[in-house]
């Protein structure tokens with residue numbers, strides 16, 4: 230048996246999933262097996278949506294696999310990375326027993342999915358004492374030993390702190406966690422980073438999972454398309470746990486055209502422009518009187534600490550500029566996260582921040 234499947238919830242090991250009409254792989258010309266409408270809705274421009282979609286649209290799966298440099302069997306298309314996070318927690322954590330490990334301050338969905346599954350949450354806080362965000366790997370191993378940790382979620386580049394893990398670091402972590410816990414690297418922002426994707430390590434580390442999404446670099450947050458990249462046996466298990474038709478046909482069609490060569494070039498162009506803007510903001514923000522510190526970032530956002538964070542937040546809001554208030558996160562009681570906008574939007578952000586507080 231593949232040892233990564235040994236970590237699965239034992240009660241799910243022989244679960245074959247829901248046998249949907251589309252999974253039977255039948256062929257015919259008169260389709261009377263799924264209680265669909267025989268006629269399309271007049272509002273449906275393409276006149277095809279009266280049929281259930283392919284659970285994993287083959288053309289999109291093949292193209293995403295090509296773009297992410299894995300085989301189609303190593304990839305599951307999901308409704309954004311959020312669905313991948315949820316499926317992984319469900320697959321590996323028995324309620325009340327098996328834990329999820331996170332390194333706060335970090336993306337909140339890992340803890341939210343753990344909560345829904347009633348999986349204990351183990352936190353190994355990032356250390357910022359040297360002015361950069363660092364994860365102490367030995368603490369991760371120790372916590373994994375001490376608790377029944379089944380899934381370790383790390384975001385690289387990290388949201389909201391901005392730092393990225395090197396492939397050497399990911400390899401070291403994957404080595405140490407091998408056979409004990411799944412290591413999930415959430416690469417929602419990897420296109421904005423100089424660090425390459427960890428997908429090249431999947432072959433060597435069956436306990437490694439990489440999450441990708443079209444929501445950020447590909448500008449398709451509203452379409453809800455992402456992917457889990459993992460060992461083929463694990464992908465097969467996750468498919469059994471997922472909803473029967475997780476990928477809406479219009480989103481799949483859109484995603485496929487957004488991954489054409491020309492669309493990919495346009496996306497990298499947008500990412501490069503974002504990185505140029507990020508660098509400019511990183512240079513400009515420290516000169517704003519209220520700004521205490523700005524962290525370098527490998528994502529399409531910057532994390533900044535303020536002397537008067539509430540006043541800064543309010544001043545921005547009055548100017549119509551909405552940033553993310555992250556003050557409820559551990560170690561970030563004075564911080565705001567600022568997404569990189571267009572040059573004009575970033576100019577408005579700086580102008581609003583520089584305004585004196587109204588008397």
Ligand SMILES: *Cc1c(COP(=O)(O)O)cnc(C)c1O
Nearest residue numbers: 309310311336388417442444455
């Ligand atoms: C934005 C983001 C995602 C993307 O989630 P989707 O469900 O794909 O939209 C995933 N992980 C992190 C850390 C993010 O910040």
